[in-house]
Amino acid sequence: MSFPPDDAENEWEYINGETRPLLRNDRKVAVGGDESDAASENRAAKTSLWDRYCELLETHPLFVKSVTALFIVGSGDLCAQGVEHLRGTNHSASVDWLRVARFGAIGFFGAPWSHYYFSFLDHYLPPTEKPFTRRTFVKVLIDQFIQAPILLLLMISGLSLLQLNGIEGVKKSVRDTFWTSLVANWKFWITASFINLAFVRPEFRVLFLNCGFLIWIIILSIILNSEST
Numbered sequence: 001m002s003f004p005p006d007d008a009e010n011e012w013e014y015i016n017g018e019t020r021p022l023l024r025n026d027r028k029v030a031v032g033g034d035e036s037d038a039a040s041e042n043r044a045a046k047t048s049l050w051d052r053y054c055e056l057l058e059t060h061p062l063f064v065k066s067v068t069a070l071f072i073v074g075s076g077d078l079c080a081q082g083v084e085h086l087r088g089t090n091h092s093a094s095v096d097w098l099r100v101a102r103f104g105a106i107g108f109f110g111a112p113w114s115h116y117y118f119s120f121l122d123h124y125l126p127p128t129e130k131p132f133t134r135r136t137f138v139k140v141l142i143d144q145f146i147q148a149p150i151l152l153l154l155m156i157s158g159l160s161l162l163q164l165n166g167i168e169g170v171k172k173s174v175r176d177t178f179w180t181s182l183v184a185n186w187k188f189w190i191t192a193s194f195i196n197l198a199f200v201r202p203e204f205r206v207l208f209l210n211c212g213f214l215i216w217i218i219i220l221s222i223i224l225n226s227e228s229t
Contacts, residue, residue: 057203065206066111072210073107074100076217080225083218089226099225102162103217106155107210113154114206117147122202131198143193148185153178159224177224184219188212 056064077100084090125139153174160173192212200208 057207061203062112062115065115065210066108068207069107069111069114069210069213070104071107072214073110073217074104076214077103077221079214080218080221084222084225089222102159103221105162106158107213109158110151110155111206111210113151114209118202118205121197127197127202136194136198139197140190140194143197144186144190148189149182152181152185155220156181156224173224181220181223184223185216188216188219 053064078095081090081092081095081099121139121142125135125142128135156173156177157170160170163169165173189212196205196208196212
């Protein structure tokens with residue numbers, strides 16, 4: 001089975017059959033201006049963090065998405081620990097950095113899954129110009145009722161293995177938390193998934209997913225750790 005190339009430019013061509021790249025930093029020369037002015041404008045614009053991020057996303061998509069997920073998912077658990085302190089369910093006097101690292105690792109190694117999953121999905125069900133189409137709704141159904149349970153199962157199992165709980169510990173974690181987490185996933189992600197698949201450009205879908213994960217990981221972390229305690 002083949003996937004669209006990792007670089008964003010070829011991914012756009014692959015999906016839409018066009019030759020223009022996904023990420024364009026071209027600037028039109030203003031009326032009355034010259035090319036040197038346009039070049040200066042380009043250089044100034046590229047100094048922004050967002051443009052730099054887009055350039056790295058174009059040249060090193062997998063690595064950038066993985067590192068982004070590491071920080072966002074780790075930050076989600078850090079926020080979850082803060083919420084637990086406020087609710088009085090976590091009585092530890094300090095941050096559990098090992099727990100943060102475990103969630104960050106899940107984000108880092110889970111990002112390639114999302115990258116290739118969206119490429120696979122767009123290969124067989126190409127994006128449509130209009131957001132509210134039958135194809136988009138089919139993609140949301142696939143995302144939430146096939147992909148999401150598999151990914152959630154892998155996340156729960158991976159976190160349990162990183163806690164060195166062994167096979168029996170993994171089975172217990174899945175038995176105790178999978179269904180509750182899946183229902184919470186549907187409440188949050190069905191709408192978010194539709195927005196992602198209908199309105200977000202392909203190269204930014206994993207970034208959108210990661211931003212949603214900042215909220216979702218707070219919910220998931222609280223569920224998993226409340227069940228484990």
